[in-house]
Amino acid sequence: xVSNQHGEDERLRTIGLVRSxxxxxxxxxxGGAIVIWTIxxxxxxxxxxxxxxxxxxxxxxxxxxxxxxxxxxxxMIGGExxxxxxxxxxxxxxxxxxxxxxxxxxxxxxxxxxxxxxxxLGFLNGYMVVRTGLPSFIVTxxxxxxxxxxxxxxxxxxxxxxxLGGLDEASGYGVMSAIFASxxxxxxxxxxxxxxxxxxxxxxxxxxLLKSRVGNWIFSIGGDVNSARMxxxxxxxxxxxxxxxxxxxxxxxxxxxxxxFTGADVLRGEQREFYAIIAAVIGGTLLTGGYGSLIGAALGxxxxxxxxxxxxxxxxDADWFQVALGSMLVMAVLVNSVxxxxxxxxxx
Amino acid sequence: xSEKKILLELDSVSKFFGNIIALRDISMQVRAGEVMCLxxxxxxxxxxxxxxxxxxxxxxxxxxxxxxxxVRFDSPRDALDRGIAAVYQDLALxxxxxxxxxxxxxxxxxxxxxxxxxxxxxxxxxVAKEELAKMGIDVRDTSQPVGTMSGGERQCVAIARAVxxxxxxxxxxxxxxxxGVKEAGVVMRYIAQTRSRGLGVVFITHNPHHAYTxxxxxxxxxxxxxxxxxxxxxxxxxxxxxxxxxxxELKAIEQEIAEIESEANAAGE
Numbered sequence: 001x002v003s004n005q006h007g008e009d010e011r012l013r014t015i016g017l018v019r020s021x022x023x024x025x026x027x028x029x030x031g032g033a034i035v036i037w038t039i040x041x042x043x044x045x046x047x048x049x050x051x052x053x054x055x056x057x058x059x060x061x062x063x064x065x066x067x068x069x070x071x072x073x074x075x076m077i078g079g080e081x082x083x084x085x086x087x088x089x090x091x092x093x094x095x096x097x098x099x100x101x102x103x104x105x106x107x108x109x110x111x112x113x114x115x116x117x118x119x120x121l122g123f124l125n126g127y128m129v130v131r132t133g134l135p136s137f138i139v140t141x142x143x144x145x146x147x148x149x150x151x152x153x154x155x156x157x158x159x160x161x162x163x164l165g166g167l168d169e170a171s172g173y174g175v176m177s178a179i180f181a182s183x184x185x186x187x188x189x190x191x192x193x194x195x196x197x198x199x200x201x202x203x204x205x206x207x208x209l210l211k212s213r214v215g216n217w218i219f220s221i222g223g224d225v226n227s228a229r230m231x232x233x234x235x236x237x238x239x240x241x242x243x244x245x246x247x248x249x250x251x252x253x254x255x256x257x258x259x260x261f262t263g264a265d266v267l268r269g270e271q272r273e274f275y276a277i278i279a280a281v282i283g284g285t286l287l288t289g290g291y292g293s294l295i296g297a298a299l300g301x302x303x304x305x306x307x308x309x310x311x312x313x314x315x316x317d318a319d320w321f322q323v324a325l326g327s328m329l330v331m332a333v334l335v336n337s338v339x340x341x342x343x344x345x346x347x348x
Numbered sequence: 349x350s351e352k353k354i355l356l357e358l359d360s361v362s363k364f365f366g367n368i369i370a371l372r373d374i375s376m377q378v379r380a381g382e383v384m385c386l387x388x389x390x391x392x393x394x395x396x397x398x399x400x401x402x403x404x405x406x407x408x409x410x411x412x413x414x415x416x417x418x419v420r421f422d423s424p425r426d427a428l429d430r431g432i433a434a435v436y437q438d439l440a441l442x443x444x445x446x447x448x449x450x451x452x453x454x455x456x457x458x459x460x461x462x463x464x465x466x467x468x469x470x471x472x473x474x475v476a477k478e479e480l481a482k483m484g485i486d487v488r489d490t491s492q493p494v495g496t497m498s499g500g501e502r503q504c505v506a507i508a509r510a511v512x513x514x515x516x517x518x519x520x521x522x523x524x525x526x527x528g529v530k531e532a533g534v535v536m537r538y539i540a541q542t543r544s545r546g547l548g549v550v551f552i553t554h555n556p557h558h559a560y561t562x563x564x565x566x567x568x569x570x571x572x573x574x575x576x577x578x579x580x581x582x583x584x585x586x587x588x589x590x591x592x593x594x595x596x597e598l599k600a601i602e603q604e605i606a607e608i609e610s611e612a613n614a615a616g617e
């Protein structure tokens with residue numbers, strides 16, 4: 001019964017087809033983006049939502065959030081959260097401004113130093129999580145307050161103020177402005193360069209997640225950390241690297257903002273940590289890890305931008321934006337939980 | 349049977365945890381192209397024994413030889429390097445990831461180099477499909493999540509992976525215990541395939557029926573000691589059950605039940 005090796009039909013088993021939805025986590029977000037664009041195109045077309053100018057307005061919002069959402073989605077697929085990125089924006093933006101305006105360093109050097117600070121703090125977040133085994137939700141909730149408090153306290157101590165300007169007079173502003181805060185003109189409408197950053201980071205992140213070994217490790221760590229460990233995946237190193245990635249994304253957004261506003265504010269970046277998580281979740285990333293898409297996260301940020309600006313275009317009071325945002329989040333989580341049940345479903 | 353090559357050998361191996369004697373003077377052999385069944389009730393020492401074989405624990409007395417050479421593994425990695433792979437009950441698979449991604453988890457094949465070094469998913473898919481097909485499982489699409497497969501199929505993926513990555517000796521920890529009858533059949537056929545490819549298999553189970561169906565030799569453990577190793581012609585299924593339960597104890601229980609029944613009968617009359 002068991003000695004033949006080849007060609008025995010009764011031993012061939014056919015395994016069912018992929019559930020198509022499962023292999024396309026971004027599908028829901030793509031549909032959502034089309035629906036929301038259509039709604040605002042109908043409601044607010046006469047007020048310019050579909051015009052190039054309108055498009056540039058919501059793309060700018062989407063781009064700055066999208067950069068964060070890509071990094072946050074990677075981290076969430078790896079099974080962790082980072083609530084400290086909003087505070088990280090405030091801290092790195094202020095650090096760079098103080099270093100160049102108050103200490104007279106040129107902007108590129110101040111940027112590199114503030115990136116080093118961001119990576120160091122991201123490392124600390126990750127190290128705390130992997131060393132203590134505490135939920136990253138708690139560890140980074142602590143960092144959220146610690147980093148914000150540090151930023152406000154230090155800035156006031158050093159400068160006596162909470163807002164700083166004058167970056168445009170520091171050396172190296174011109175070049176950095178071209179890289180981080182210039183506009184690209186398309187038929188007379190200015191599109192901020194941050195959109196390019198957003199697209200490039202989405203493409204690069206997607207390559208890493210889907211086409212590299214590290215991507216495979218990220219999925220496995222979020223999906224089943226014990227299995228990952230047993231198969232020799234360097235779990236701790238990958239997790240720490242992911243926290244450093246979210247910190248670096250926060251740094252990039254801080255640079256874009258500081259350069260375009262020619263200064264920093266200690267309160268900058270507030271609530272961005274939640275917006276980024278919302279964008280990732282709307283994009284199909286599971287809160288429990290192991291599943292998600294960066295294209296989805298980028299689309300989630302696009303939806304966020306369209307709703308935020310679309311409400312203004314439609315002439316609705318912007319106060320209602322939060323209601324829309326919260327509702328979309330809950331709907332996305334509902335859809336996700338159905339997907340997860342399907343994914344975890346096993347036959348015996 | 350006896351001319352087959354001995355891959356693994358334990359010679360009077362003992363293991364202590366503090367004052368507890370987990371294993372005492374265990375001797376057994378695993379040969380190429382044979383399924384060695386390791387039987388025993390809960391607490392018999394099966395888990396400790398396979399952990400010694402797989403390099404998780406170290407033995408305290410006796411000798412552990414791999415292809416005639418005395419060894420002492422510091423880690424499962426060491427055992428793996430000598431071609432000894434264990435597939436535990438949790439399988440080390442990630443349910444939400446595809447078959448191909450799971451198959452190569454931690455040992456992904458790559459293409460290119462530098463920043464363009466990338467996971468060769470096409471190769472991964474092809475190899476996973478081929479390896480499963482060799483064992484008679486036809487996976488139409490290796491991009492389907494492992495979680496959508498049945499328990500037996502998942503077990504097969506884990507075994508196929510261990511075989512592909514160079515195992516000579518495969519240690520299977522209760523591969524059939526959580527499965528239904530049909531699924532257990534799938535896995536046992538697969539074990540037979542593995543055997544016919546010349547691997548030595550250590551099949552841990554407390555199900556004597558599964559063991560008797562697939563096994564060539566049987567080592568029966570009870571309370572940390574071995575009753576010895578028996579060839580299939582030397583032992584009946586019934587003997588096996590009796591030994592696993594500790595023989596004497598089972599007789600005592602039979603006697604007790606008989607007494608209870610006769611008392612009940614006496615009371616009823």
